[in-house]
Amino acid sequence: EAQVTQNPRYLITVTGKKLTVTCSQNMNHEYMSWYRQDPGLGLRQIYYSMNVEVTDKGDVPEGYKVSRKEKRNFPLILESPSPNQTSLYFCASSLGTGLSGANVLTFGAGSRLTVL
Amino acid sequence: AQKVTQAQTEISVVEKEDVTLDCVYETRDTTYYLFWYKQPPSGELVFLIRRNSFDEQNEISGRYSWNFQKSTSSFNFTITASQVVDSAVYFCALTAGSARQLTFGSGTQLTVLP
Numbered sequence: 001e002a003q004v005t006q007n008p009r010y011l012i013t014v015t016g017k018k019l020t021v022t023c024s025q026n027m028n029h030e031y032m033s034w035y036r037q038d039p040g041l042g043l044r045q046i047y048y049s050m051n052v053e054v055t056d057k058g059d060v061p062e063g064y065k066v067s068r069k070e071k072r073n074f075p076l077i078l079e080s081p082s083p084n085q086t087s088l089y090f091c092a093s094s095l096g097t098g099l100s101g102a103n104v105l106t107f108g109a110g111s112r113l114t115v116l
Numbered sequence: 117a118q119k120v121t122q123a124q125t126e127i128s129v130v131e132k133e134d135v136t137l138d139c140v141y142e143t144r145d146t147t148y149y150l151f152w153y154k155q156p157p158s159g160e161l162v163f164l165i166r167r168n169s170f171d172e173q174n175e176i177s178g179r180y181s182w183n184f185q186k187s188t189s190s191f192n193f194t195i196t197a198s199q200v201v202d203s204a205v206y207f208c209a210l211t212a213g214s215a216r217q218l219t220f221g222s223g224t225q226l227t228v229l230p
Contacts, residue, residue, distance in 0.1 A: 042221055107160065
C-alpha cells in the first residue's frame with residue numbers, strides 16, 4: 001500500500017531532550033515536507049526537500065533540523081525541544097516539485113508531540 | 117508571497133442542509149494550483165480536489181462542488197445535503213510560482229448535526 005509512515009504517533013517529552021520523528025514513504029516521491037498544525041493557524045511548513053541532499057526552510061524552521069540522505073526518508077529532528085514546539089506534526093510527500101500538476105501531497109497520519 | 121484566507125473558523129449545520137466553505141487566495145503568479153483537503157476527526161488529511169489557474173470550470177463530484185472565480189480570487193466548496201460524516205476540518209491550499217511550498221488556510225471546522 002502506498003503510504004507515508006511517521007513514528008512515533010504520540011510522544012511526551014521534556015524540554016531540552018533531543019528527539020527525532022521519522023518519516024518514510026514507499027512511493028518513490030521526490031518531494032517531501034514537514035508541517036506543523038496548531039489551532040487557528042492551519043498547517044505551516046517547517047522544512048521541505050526537493051530530492052536527496054536538497055533541503056530548504058519553510059515558514060517556521062526555527063528549532064528544527066532535517067536531513068534527506070535517502071529518497072524514502074525525511075526525519076525531523078528537534079535538537080532541544082521547547083514547550084512552544086508542542087504541536088501536531090505531519091510529514092507529506094509528492095511525486096513532482098514543479099507546477100506539473102503532480103504535486104498532490106500524500107500525508108502521514110500525524111505525530112502528536114507534547115513538550116513539558 | 118502567497119496567502120490563503122478561510123474566514124469561517126467554525127460552521128454548524130443540521131443534516132441535509134447545504135453548506136458553503138469560503139476560500140480566498142492571494143498570489144501574484146498567473147500560474148497556480150488550488151487544493152482542498154479534508155481532515156476528519158480521526159486526524160488524517162485527505163485530498164479532495166486540485167484546480168489549476170487556467171481552468172475556471174466549476175466541478176461537481178457527488179454531493180461536493182467547487183466554484184472557482186479568478187475575478188474574486190475565490191475557490192469555494194459547497195456540500196449539498198450534508199451528512200454527519202461530512203463533519204471535519206476543511207483546508208484550502210495554494211501553490212504558485214516555484215511551487216516549492218503549499219500554503220494552507222487556517223481551516224474551517226464543519227459540524228453537521230443529526
